[in-house]
Amino acid sequence: MAPVTELTVGQVAMRSGVAVSALHFYETRGLIRSHRTSGNQRRYGRDVLRRVAIIKVAQEVGISLAEIGEALASLPEGRTPTRDDWGLLSTAWRDALDHKIAQLKKLRDGLIDCIGCGCMSIDKCPLRNKGDRLAKEGTGARRLVAT
Amino acid sequence: MAPVTELTVGQVAMRSGVAVSALHFYETRGLIRSHRTSGNQRRYGRDVLRRVAIIKVAQEVGISLAEIGEALASLPEGRTPTRDDWGLLSTAWRDALDHKIAQLKKLRDGLIDCIGCGCMSIDKCPLRNKGDRLAKEGTGARRLVAT
DNA sequence: CTACAAGCTCAACTTAACTTGAGGTCAAGC
DNA sequence: GCTTGACCTCAAGTTAAGTTGAGCTTGTAG
Numbered sequence: 001m002a003p004v005t006e007l008t009v010g011q012v013a014m015r016s017g018v019a020v021s022a023l024h025f026y027e028t029r030g031l032i033r034s035h036r037t038s039g040n041q042r043r044y045g046r047d048v049l050r051r052v053a054i055i056k057v058a059q060e061v062g063i064s065l066a067e068i069g070e071a072l073a074s075l076p077e078g079r080t081p082t083r084d085d086w087g088l089l090s091t092a093w094r095d096a097l098d099h100k101i102a103q104l105k106k107l108r109d110g111l112i113d114c115i116g117c118g119c120m121s122i123d124k125c126p127l128r129n130k131g132d133r134l135a136k137e138g139t140g141a142r143r144l145v146a147t
Numbered sequence: 148m149a150p151v152t153e154l155t156v157g158q159v160a161m162r163s164g165v166a167v168s169a170l171h172f173y174e175t176r177g178l179i180r181s182h183r184t185s186g187n188q189r190r191y192g193r194d195v196l197r198r199v200a201i202i203k204v205a206q207e208v209g210i211s212l213a214e215i216g217e218a219l220a221s222l223p224e225g226r227t228p229t230r231d232d233w234g235l236l237s238t239a240w241r242d243a244l245d246h247k248i249a250q251l252k253k254l255r256d257g258l259i260d261c262i263g264c265g266c267m268s269i270d271k272c273p274l275r276n277k278g279d280r281l282a283k284e285g286t287g288a289r290r291l292v293a294t
Numbered sequence: 295c296t297a298c299a300a301g302c303t304c305a306a307c308t309t310a311a312c313t314t315g316a317g318g319t320c321a322a323g324c
Numbered sequence: 325g326c327t328t329g330a331c332c333t334c335a336a337g338t339t340a341a342g343t344t345g346a347g348c349t350t351g352t353a354g
Contacts, residue, residue, distance in 0.1 A: 010330060020331085021313055029311090039320050041331055061254050062209070065311070097255035101248055107208050108244035111237060157300060167301085168343055176341090186350050188301055212341065301350065308343075319332065324325100 006043040009034075016052040023052070031055055031069050047080055054089070061097060153190040156181075163199040170199070178202055178216050194227055201236070208244060 013020045026032045027042075032051050034042035051072065058068045071089055075081045160167045173179045174189075179198050181189035198219065205215045218236055222228045 008330080019313075022311085024332090025312060037320090039331085041320070057254065059311095061251060094255055097251055101251050101255070104208060104244055104248050104251065107204065108241055108248065111204060111208075111240060111244070155300080156302095166343075169341080171302090172342060184350090186301085188350070206341095295354100297352100297354090299350100299352090302348080303346100305346090306344085308341100310340090312338085314337070315335090317333095320330080322329095323327090 006045065007048065009042050009044070012044050012048055012052065016049055016056070018052060018056065026052070026055065026065075029065055029069055031065065031072055045080070050086075058093065061093075062100070063093070063096070153192065154195065156189050156191070159191050159195055159199065163196055163203070165199060165203065173199070173202065173212075176212055176216055178212065178219055192227070197233075205240065208240075209247070210240070210243070 007015070009020050009023050012023055016023075018026075023032065027034060032044070032048050032055075034044050034048070037043055054072075055065070055068050058071075059065070063071075071092065074088065075085050154162070156167050156170050159170055163170075165173075170179065174181060179191070179195050179202075181191050181195070184190055201219075202212070202215050205218075206212070210218075218239065221235065222232050
């Protein structure tokens with residue numbers, strides 16, 4: 001096939017929109033991988049672009065790097081991930097997103113009913129002590145960052 | 148009316164479910180206020196319970212303390228907020244939540260279409276460079292924290 | 295009136311996710 | 325063959341949102 005152009009950090013940074021320092025950082029966290037040239041410089045397969053894109057998208061919906069790392073770890077280390085490999089990830093995260101969306105809706109509606117009603121002492125407000133509070137979410141993203 | 152029982156930090160902490168240290172912290176950030184006894188101890192009006200409840204709920208949906216602070220600052224400083232005062236807040240945040248929910252949905256759906264499709268280089272993927280990226284959200288919450 | 299739980303202040307520590315800087319190397323153009 | 329921009333490593337700094345601890349004061353119950 002085409003001679004698999006390898007990318008430098010700078011190129012990855014440019015194409016992915018993340019800083020070089022962030023790429024270094026992701027690498028220390030095991031989210032992406034590179035091999036080195038004889039001169040010790042990083043070279044990435046094009047693969048990395050998708051990884052980085054996913055990292056960013058996932059972060060935007062609030063999945064922590066640690067969790068993204070876990071998810072990405074489920075991808076095959078030896079070979080380039082197939083569409084099916086990515087599909088698994090997508091499915092897992094879709095569920096998490098569905099969950100999160102549902103919770104936000106509940107909060108939104110609850111907030112409107114609740115905010116002016118005087119019921120917000122922790123022991124009485126349905127919003128505050130539902131038992132299924134966001135805070136308790138075990139699976140999936142615990143943080144929604146949209147910085 | 149009833150003789151407005153004032154609350155100590157400990158009582159507020161217990162009733163609101165946040166740590167004393169967090170209450171101190173919120174105070175330094177201007178999110179809540181107290182007056183002091185002759186012995187320099189904090190005393191809170193019952194008002195503070197609702198404030199704290201709202202702080203927590205807002206945080207759970209990802210509004211930063213800074214933004215919560217701004218919102219709360221819109222409440223009247225001199226008097227106990229009326230239902231209408233709180234109503235304004237509620238409305239503002241409902242909009243932010245609606246927005247956020249919509250974005251999450253878009254991301255969820257986009258992710259599914261996109262994640263396995265090879266389109267994720269920053270310059271081509273609809274998810275990554277829509278112009279209305281989460282990252283750019285000016286109004287309302289920039290962070291969704293569901294710790 | 296004396297314990298001792300609660301409070302107080304202030305400084306330092308924590309985690310996540312990076313960024314910045316210092317000091318040194320690599321590679322491509324002229 | 326040298327200059328310049330891209331890289332490299334490693335340490336330290338940054339922000340948010342608190343927590344922890346030390347050392348000292350209050351207030352309440354017996």
